[in-house]
Amino acid sequence: MPQRGLAAKHGVERTPYRPLFKAPDLLDERLERPLVGVVDTWKRANRCGALASTVVGLVVYAIDRLKLVPISAILFRGSDPVIPGVLFSLVAFLIATYLTPPPSKRAIQLFWG
DSSP: OOOGGGGGTSSGGGGGGHHHHHTTTOOHHHHTSOOOOOOOOOTTOOHHHHHHHHHHHHHHHHHHHTTSSOHHHHHSSSOOTHHHHHHHHHHHHHHHHHHSOOOOHHHHHHHHO
């Protein structure tokens, strides 16, 4: 059974999207592995949680990738630096979402119907 994610990485019609995968230093052999993607379908989620998640994830990834603090070597036995970035990003998302007010009923109606 072919992986569904391959559709985003192969074929002439997907040519414009391949630079998005290669820009963050994803080599061709790494593109053959499964990619992690997160889709948010939680009505309580808000922009503060999304912003905190993005910032924390990028900072943790950069710190680990630049070897300023080897987070992945300490906590995850040398895994890829994206793993701690994703996990810390999730924690930041949940904390910021619960510490800030939920979206208005109007916003929920607009985006969720």
